[in-house]
Amino acid sequence: MSYSKRLALLILIDSMIVSFSVFMSHFFLNPYVQVFDTAMLVASLTLLLSHHLFSHYLGLYKKVWRYASLEELRGILLVITLSIIITAGVQGIFFGQVYERALIVTWMMHIILIGGVRFAWRYYNTYEFTLFNLKQKSQEVAQQDKKRTLIIGAGAAGQMLAKQMCGKNQTDSKVVGFIDDNFTLHKLSVVNLPIMGSVKDLPEVVAHHQINHIVIAMPSVGRTRVKEIITEASKVVKNVQTLPMIEDIALGKISVSQIRDVEIQDLLGREPVELDIDSISSEIEGQTIMVTGAGGSIGSEICRQLVKFAPERLIMLGHGENSIYTIHMELRTYNIKTELIPAIADVQDRDRIFQVMQEFQPTYVYHAAAHKHVPLMEANPKEAVKNNVFGTKNVAEAADAASVKTFVLVSTDKAVNPTNVMGSTKRIAEMVIQQLAQTSRTKYVAVRFGNVLGSRGSVIPLFKKQIENGGPVTVTHPEMTRYFMTIPEASRLVLQAGTLARGGEIFVLDMGEPVKIVDLAKNLIHLSGFTENEIPIHFTGIRPGEKMYEELLNENEVHPKPVFPKIFIGNTVENDYSKVRILLDTHAELTEHQLSDYVLSLANDKESELFSLVK
Known part of the structure; x- marks a missing residue:
């Protein structure tokens, strides 16, 4: 109605x-x-x-x-x-x-x-009360074949959910009762359903009442506690679901349709980063913005986040026509006034990049185009240098020539004390923009990410595919750890860095504690409804160029106080840019092995035997 x-x-x-x-x-x-x-x-x-x-x-x-x-x-x-x-x-x-x-x-x-x-x-x-309650009785009979559901959380959200699931014949679940950590509620009942104990009682409650479905209805509880509850629930029941976070629930309405499967980001165990929306909006609204690598996981999400702030024009630049077509068509379905401009260009093509930059004169440039796959770049160092170093140099210098206000480089935690070619080339890309920041009126900054959950080439899609194929799930080493963040978090950090930029900084996100890759694999196996006996984990050994753990800042870069809640800034470190010029001038003459050795030495600020030869 x-x-x-x-x-x-x-x-x-x-x-x-x-x-x-x-x-x-x-x-x-x-x-x-x-x-x-x-x-x-x-x-x-x-x-x-x-x-x-x-x-x-x-x-x-x-x-x-x-x-x-x-x-x-x-x-x-x-x-x-x-x-x-x-x-x-x-x-x-x-x-x-x-x-x-x-x-x-x-x-x-x-x-x-x-x-x-x-x-x-x-x-x-x-x-759905009817005369003599006949309909309700028929529903009770029908519920005998339904999943036996336990709701964790007997608060307002849990009660609303239980009422809908009990009163409507629209789900395949029969609510048996509640679990709640508030001990004063134990042995009482709400909405005619018993509160059976706390989370620590889950194994006994599940076994006694033959529970095969758990819904976590605690939208206002912190993510750390939710992670703990998900972990405990996944040990006793395969089918664990949750309601959205409190900010996703409008007007206090809880609906059965809002229940979703537990996702791997629920297990990060930290609250998402909040941003200064007003400062971002004041910078972006009405401006011309360019995103390179706009068809990639990070670049496309940056575009999605940007259009919320009503820029006048958004130039989506990328080398792959299919990925640019996909994000362009998606954004066209949004109800926005922003002019969407797809631009097919390779960041290695200097003339084309300068031509696009001069044509559109963007105010902000977000440079997300890069080769990022560690083993592949280890085997192809020349391509890594051409795309990550020369590509960044081309876009950054074109931004200078076009008088761009702010240039934000999407970097990686692998640029800190790098042990691989990919990380080394990203560190050298940081050095390139830090050098430009000393002479240009454009403000150049870099943002370092940890691993981004669900991005192309990350472990989560690989693990999911391996689980779908029946296993095994392959992990390099049982002690290997990584920092993780979600794609929206990574993209928002890029936008926030642009508003905080003064020139030459490196921004990093407080991503909580690093996570063991093997724990991530175990959690994903359990969330998929399997055990480690059904989907085994196989350790393959550390690959060339991989670290056992990653860092976000070099010890020389550490600045102890955040410049924004959960966002830190690294101190600018002096670098010998003459060595970068040697790389730029001689890279074509070097063999793959020589180039790999040189970029590693340069990124780690160490003398290389090759340096004396090419000097």
Whole structure:
């Protein structure tokens, strides 16, 4: 039903109730006296108008009555009481007396009927009550074949969810009861369902009640605790689901359709980074923005985040036409005013990059185009140098020539004390923009990411595919750790770095504690409904160029205080850029092995035997 029709229906029902209440109160008190006198008609009209006025002002007609609670009842009491007071005032002014008994009876009938209609509607929507309760009984019989569901969290969210799952024949689950860590609730019941204990009692509760489905309904609980609960629940039941976080739940409405499978990012165990939306909006709104590598995992998400801030134009530059086509078509479906401009170009093509930059004159450039796969770049160092170093140099110098305000380089934690070609080339790319920052009016900054969950080439898609194929899941080493973040977090950090930039900085995100890759694999196996006996883990050994653990800042770069909550800035480190120039001038003459040796030495600020030869 549309809002206008719903409003009209409520006004009609309330008008009938108000008129009926006034009539019946006069009739009960004076059954042999003429009811339709002037006083009664004036009282009816006053009560009617004041009721509608206060209902509108206090939002009574906008309430979602299927979720009505004591708050809505309080609103009804307030509206009716104020209406009666106004009516009493009118009677006193125009007729010289107040019909107290009639108004009291009217007040009571008004509350009973108005409240009764609202809460009857709620009851009907919740339980679909029918004559003799036959429908509910038939549902109870049907529930015998349903999944036996346990809800963790007996708060408002859990109760709303239980009511829907019990009262509607729209799920394949039968709610057995609740688990809640509030010990004062234990052995009590809510919505006619028992609270069976706390999370530590899960194994006994699941075994005793034959639970095969758990829903975590704790949207306001911190992610660290949610991670712990998911881990415990996954040990005893394969099918674990959760409700969205509290910020995703609008107007306090919980719906069965909002239940989702637990995702791997739920196990990061930290709160997502909050951003200064106002500062980002003031910088981006109405500007021309360019994103390189716009078809990639990070680049495409940066585009999705950017359009929320209403830039005038967004240039999506990339080498792969299919990926640029995909993000362009996706953004076209959004209701935005931003002009979307796909640009097919290779960052290694210097002339083309300068031409695009001069044509569109962007205010911000987010450089996400890069080769990032460690083993592949280890085997192809020349391609890594051409794309990650020369590509960055081309885009950065084109930005300088076009007087771009801010240039943000997407870097990696592998650029810190790098042991591989990919990390080394990204560190050299940082050195290139730090050198430009010393002379250019453009502000150049870099943002270092950890591993991004779900991005192309990351471990999660690989693990999922291996699980789908029946295993084994391959992990390089049982002690290998990595920092992890989500794709939206990574993209937001890029935008925030642009607003914080002064020139030459390296920004990093506080990503909590590093996670063991083997633990990530185990969690994903369990979330997929398997055990490690069914999907074994196979250790393959550390690959060439891989570290056992990653760092976010070199010890010389560490700046102890965050510049923004959970965002740190590295101190600018002096580098001998003459060695970078030697690499730029001689890379074509070097063999793959020589080039690999040189970039590693250069990125780690160490002398290379090759340096003396090419100097």
